[in-house]
Amino acid sequence: MHTSGDIFVDGQWVASSSQHHLDVVSPSTEDVIGRVPDASTEDVDAAVAAARRAFDTGPWPRLSPAQRAQVLGELLEQLVKRADELAQTITAENGVPAAMARSAQVDNGLDVLRYYTELASTFEDEAPREGRYSPAIVRHEPVGAVAAIVPWNVPFFLAMMKVAPALAAGCTIVLKASPETPLNAYLVAEAAAAAGLPAGVLNVLAAGPRSSEYLVTHPGIDKVAFTGSTAVGRRIASLAGGQLKRVTLELGGKSAAIVLPDADLANAMARLVTMSLFQSGQFCVAQSRIVVPVDRYDEAVEIFAAKVSGLKVGDPTEPTTFIGPLISDRQRARVLDYIDIGRDEGATLVTGGGRPSHLERGYYVEPTVFRDVDPGMRIAQEEIFGPVVAFLPYRDVDEAVTIANSTEFGLYGTVWTEDLDRGVEVGRRIRTGTFGVNGISLDPAAPFGGVKQSGLGRELGPEGLASYLEPKTITLPASARG
Incomplete structure (x- = not known):
């Protein structure tokens, strides 16, 4: 049984302040197969503070996209080394048949990370624009600290749909794993540490509804990326709307x-x-x-x-x-x-x-x-x-x-x-x-998302990267026109 009293914050494993834990139950045997902290609001504060520092004063947002791509390549390599363990862990946590766990869950997630690593290596975050009145420079800057909230059904793949483009854009992240399937997210944290991701760029914890809502409304979070039910998505949209916080919501379907x-x-x-x-x-x-x-x-x-x-x-x-x-x-x-x-x-x-x-x-x-x-x-x-x-x-x-x-x-x-x-x-x-x-x-190269009650925004493709970027215009005097 995997048991941990730690959360991953600021590039290291630290003891949770929570007095409560989450039992990971095998849906096929009904046995407890793991136990992790049910993150407290104090844990959320620590994770957000680390992400905030890494964004406001750390190197990650200030690297070029190509430099970030080099680190993402290291993260990809570390996750590939753990691919079989990830697949076995997901099967144990959520019951997906082993024949599908590696290909449909893990390999697809690795492909998403691979795609954004390649996209970051060629992405230009700044370009001149002629303009009608005067020339300008149009920049695409990272949106900030992101809360990435993933469900239990396809946890690693859906995590990569958020983590990969956010990292490529230069954002920092608090990855909030589902209470039912936190163990694979802990493997992602291990891979991030081994890959040399700067401290605070990726923080990982698991939490129930109270701390999850606290994370969504935390003033240190600039954007929420969520996959889950339409009911919870509506709640997140309502909370984020009060703060004009950016959201990407991939919600329910009846295809x-x-x-x-x-x-x-x-x-x-x-x-x-x-x-x-x-x-x-x-x-x-x-x-x-x-x-x-x-x-x-x-x-x-x-x-x-x-x-x-x-x-x-x-x-x-x-x-x-x-x-x-x-x-x-x-x-x-x-x-x-x-x-x-x-x-x-x-x-x-x-x-x-x-x-x-x-x-x-x-x-x-x-x-x-x-x-x-x-x-x-x-x-x-x-x-x-x-x-x-x-x-x-x-x-x-x-x-x-x-x-x-x-x-x-x-x-x-x-x-x-x-x-x-x-x-x-x-x-x-x-x-x-x-x-x-x-x-x-x-x-990975084409946008995915829904309309009506199935969500807001898009993941995957260049559109998925764009959702973690804010355009900025720097105008120049007309005399600067060559």
Whole structure:
């Protein structure tokens, strides 16, 4: 069992002042596998003070982007050395099957850091501009000290989506890990120390709601970057708005996959099994609504349900497991409640719908498929965050687009077709921040984020770097024009 009484502040491990700890519980065995401090407000003060000093008087913001890229390269090297340990730790903490932990969680996070290391090496933070009245210099300066708050479902990847561009921009960071999955964040801190990141540039702690809200409202924090539920995102936006504090919010989703009449149905259903049930459906871009032409509806449901029924549910450390546990008993109860709601609303349960009978321990729910789902049903409107998929029929493409746009969310949709041009045309009509034709790709070079209740701002790509920069204009007299 990993036990620590320390937090990572100002480049070193220091004893927490908290009288409380967070037990890290394995969702597959229900055993306590680790224990870390539940950071106190005094711990938050220390971490923010360190980040503030590092930004206000330290070298990091004053290095050139290329110089910062050299240090980011060292951090990348240290994290690559810990990649297997990171993957094993995440599987133990949140139950993601081991077959997916390294590739989908760790390697993708390393790719994000690799992308921003490369971008920083060529980024010009200052450029002349001719201007209509007089010449100017336009600078892009780091926004300041950042609170990066990450959830438990894809913790390392989502941390890198914040830490990598913030560091590349010259910001300093307090990384606040989820209470359920703090151990991988501690490995990030170890890597930062080994890489020689200047003291105070990256500080790491884990905390519950009270200290987390204290961090968000701390006057020493200039920007909050958060991934999590829409409800918490609204709270953060409200608190930050009172201080005119910058925010990036990546929130909930209820993504729709539109299957067009010409789609290769067998291929689309096989791939959508993964895109709806990865991490047991506990990921924000899950394609939890599958929208199918009425004349292919029965066939699609049959193919999908047959594949789902054959998925192995069980121990996430076994290489053949596809469906691991949910994060907690509370989350399992929530998902089971939604399954009951689906039945009560009149949807037809095709497969799943309960706890696996062969698993006595662990927070498991069978992968569940509903058909005969109306767009207004709660299981078609609300984010369940579990292994529950709803099939909805449509008569024409206009109706499919209406169904896809019918929720308060707008994070990531997909369309499935043999005609890529038509797929792009449909994508232009869907109100989402991100859209995929025949698949999902969170490419480090392309912006990711949502509209409506799915968030504010963008991560990844040059846009992700820009969100940690403030433009500054320095005007020159007209006589300076050459």
